[in-house]
Amino acid sequence: MTRRERLREELVAEIKNAARTRLNEAGAAELSLRGIARDVGMSPASLYTYFDGLDDVITALIVDSFDDQAAAIRVAAAGARSVQTRLRRATVAYRDWAHEHPEEFRLLYESPIAGYQAPEDGPTVDAAIRVMTPFMELLHEAWTTGEIEAPPPGPPIDTKATAPRVEGGIDADWLRVGIETWAQFHGFVSLELNGHFPPGTALDDVYDHLIDNITTRLGFTD
Amino acid sequence: MTRRERLREELVAEIKNAARTRLNEAGAAELSLRGIARDVGMSPASLYTYFDGLDDVITALIVDSFDDQAAAIRVAAAGARSVQTRLRRATVAYRDWAHEHPEEFRLLYESPIAGYQAPEDGPTVDAAIRVMTPFMELLHEAWTTGEIEAPPPGPPIDTKATAPRVEGGIDADWLRVGIETWAQFHGFVSLELNGHFPPGTALDDVYDHLIDNITTRLGFTD
DNA sequence: TACGTTATCCGAACAGTGTTCGTTTGTCAA
DNA sequence: TTGACAAACGAACACTGTTCGGATAACGTA
The missing domain is CATH 1.10.357.10 (Tetracycline Repressor, domain 2)
Structure with missing residues (x-):
């Protein structure tokens, strides 16, 4: 397990965690890709490195x-x-x-x-x-x-x-x-x-x- | 019942009808105010004359x-x-x-x-x-x-x-x-x-x- | 009939969305 | 060190709901 693979896994988990938190605290209406990206501190485009889009995160x-x-x-x-x-x-x-x-x-x-x-x-x-x-x-x-x-x-x-x-x-x-x-x-x-x-x-x-x-x-x- | 009131009622019914048709045929994702406005042939802004917004139509x-x-x-x-x-x-x-x-x-x-x-x-x-x-x-x-x-x-x-x-x-x-x-x-x-x-x-x-x-x-x- | 009022309608604009593209930066292995 | 690849980003596009200002048409009344 290389360093990059480990970082990737951590970031995937962090994204999913941010999405879940957003869903639970703000409701389904606020479950947006751009919002999740803001929560984890990255650009919306960068999220596509880890997921195929909003549907994939969901x-x-x-x-x-x-x-x-x-x-x-x-x-x-x-x-x-x-x-x-x-x-x-x-x-x-x-x-x-x-x-x-x-x-x-x-x-x-x-x-x-x-x-x-x-x-x-x-x-x-x-x-x-x-x-x-x-x-x-x-x-x-x-x-x-x-x-x-x-x-x-x-x-x-x-x-x-x-x-x-x-x-x-x-x-x-x-x-x-x-x-x-x-x-x-x-x-x-x-x-x-x-x-x-x-x-x-x-x-x-x-x-x-x-x-x-x-x-x-x-x-x-x- | 004036002519304007009658026209208004007809248009309200037409808007609701367009919304229902859109919902049934294209799904909830396509139930948009702009889409409904297109279906009835008016501008999105004009819809606000008859409803307070998308939520009101829904x-x-x-x-x-x-x-x-x-x-x-x-x-x-x-x-x-x-x-x-x-x-x-x-x-x-x-x-x-x-x-x-x-x-x-x-x-x-x-x-x-x-x-x-x-x-x-x-x-x-x-x-x-x-x-x-x-x-x-x-x-x-x-x-x-x-x-x-x-x-x-x-x-x-x-x-x-x-x-x-x-x-x-x-x-x-x-x-x-x-x-x-x-x-x-x-x-x-x-x-x-x-x-x-x-x-x-x-x-x-x-x-x-x-x-x-x-x-x-x-x-x-x- | 003429006028003032009001309803109606629309274009433009704003902030937000998902997604794509091209480019740059960073990391890893050979 | 160099080449390959992953990662990150800014800009752009096509959407969305909504607001505002101004134009147009229909109305009730003098």
């Missing part, structure tokens, strides 16, 4: 943010005995992370930057799957340990795209259950973050109540 | 889109006998409308235009509530006709903001159930629209399956 940011959320979920779910408890903690961590990084959450799951196009080779898709993997693993574990029963059959899911990225493959019915579960608590977080719920309400408790309903319906015998 | 667009979705939901839910069927059709209409107007849906429920700020006096909030009202009415009707039972008590919801806008007020428990229900099918539509589900899957069937689960849990005896 793509790197998305991948890092997905991995950050995935790590937060894994940490929150670790340690508890019952799978039900770990699954609950994972869903709570999903929402907590969104509250701590609302701009990043929007960047990951909505499209707050008009004109941004994710790259074809899909590094952001890979990273997104790394967030869902803990949930799928918990469902699978709950099933193998007998905490919940096998899901009733339902519409088929095409597992070609996701199965190769999950250890031991993935069952179509479980993937469907995972997607449905995800959709339910994600919808709450998304609507909440975009201000679509009545103000003055203790949304923590409502979310807990929603998770209760979801886990109950999954078949956990509380 | 606000008008949001209100119209909310009302359009609300109308689609009401049309879809009308006519069927059982409340369960109408509720199901309403949820399907919610998703169908999103598929027919994906860019508009994102504009309503996510924040695809960085820097846009909704106005303080909340015309967009009023319009958003007009979308939720049919769902709340259906829940209330199912309860009064005995198709489902009263919801078990749960965390309280502050009904001050929404109750005055719904005829006959609103019950806190029912509002909570409505919010939870909405969150669940909205999450599916949002994730689907943003490409977070495995490709090649028959998502229509999965959504139907999800709605089955939701209505069953609401207490409808199929």
Whole structure:
């Protein structure tokens, strides 16, 4: 590792850090290439030495943010005995992370930057799957340990795209259950973050109540 | 109604129409004030005679889109006998409308235009509530006709903001159930629209399956 | 009909954006 | 030391939203 390579890596990290800070503190509207360049103290043109443009910086940011959320979920779910408890903690961590990084959450799951196009080779898709993997693993574990029963059959899911990225493959019915579960608590977080719920309400408790309903319906015998 | 007032109304409608067409056909990135001005054949400065700026045009667009979705939901839910069927059709209409107007849906429920700020006096909030009202009415009707039972008590919801806008007020428990229900099918539509589900899957069937689960849990005896 | 008022419209300008190009500076290896 | 390459920059281009001043047209009224 030469000196130049090391400096390059440091500067790439500094640029990504400046971009993330800018996004979190000033919002997506201020996530501009020229602004990032000002923050790291270089000219806009110089940034093109390290990234192919603003979209490339954003793509790197998305991948890092997905991995950050995935790590937060894994940490929150670790340690508890019952799978039900770990699954609950994972869903709570999903929402907590969104509250701590609302701009990043929007960047990951909505499209707050008009004109941004994710790259074809899909590094952001890979990273997104790394967030869902803990949930799928918990469902699978709950099933193998007998905490919940096998899901009733339902519409088929095409597992070609996701199965190769999950250890031991993935069952179509479980993937469907995972997607449905995800959709339910994600919808709450998304609507909440975009201000679509009545103000003055203790949304923590409502979310807990929603998770209760979801886990109950999954078949956990509380 | 003078001639000038009529011309003004027509031009306002034409501007909004151009903005909506631009959004739907070219995406949020092309929803620019200068572009809209080009489409209607006037200078950018002239647009300020009719709107206070780009944000004001977008606000008008949001209100119209909310009302359009609300109308689609009401049309879809009308006519069927059982409340369960109408509720199901309403949820399907919610998703169908999103598929027919994906860019508009994102504009309503996510924040695809960085820097846009909704106005303080909340015309967009009023319009958003007009979308939720049919769902709340259906829940209330199912309860009064005995198709489902009263919801078990749960965390309280502050009904001050929404109750005055719904005829006959609103019950806190029912509002909570409505919010939870909405969150669940909205999450599916949002994730689907943003490409977070495995490709090649028959998502229509999965959504139907999800709605089955939701209505069953609401207490409808199929 | 004539006049003053007002709405409408536009051109020019300003500050900001992403991106490209040509050039210069700095670093590394042969 | 020299040649090759990475890195950095200034200037420019085509955009964007917005403001301002002035011109033009339509209006209500005397």
